[in-house]
Amino acid sequence: LGWKFYDADDYHPLENKKKMAEGIPLNDEDRIPWLCALHDILRREDASRQDAILACSALKKMYRRVLISGASAIESNQPEQPGENPALKILFVHLDGPMDIIASRLEKRRGHFMPPELLKSQFDTLEPPSAPENFITVSLEKSLPEIVLEIESAILQG
16 A cells, blocks of 8 residues: 554553563553554654554554544543544454464464463453444454455545
8 A cells, every 4th residue: 555554562662561571461551641652643644644554452442532532532532622633534444353363373473572361351351343433344264365455445445
């Protein structure tokens, strides 16, 4: 697509990385500042009319709202008011699959701070996207080329 790519894991503060490396799951208090920083990156790209892809485990609906609207999503459950920064237009891609497939992929990952033992805590925290969120669900049981094609098709269809 020629878009900028960001891996959200690169933006975790050192404290979060240490916590996960020790096998301690992150909580909302750990994640919110990180998500706000990611929102700022997306806002900057949007302001420069640059499309971007962010790989991020936005596990909860609230986390996805923070990515769209920033800190204002935490302070209020109210929609944006006219004149405020408009919410970012984001298509969320929910990569869905059974825990055993994801666990086997995590086992193959080397040099990452999150141990595979934290996968269950992520499944426990997960709130899959639902209407009216702007999302697609893609099965991880498909091949990588099929996954990429399905995501590209959704993006190109708007």
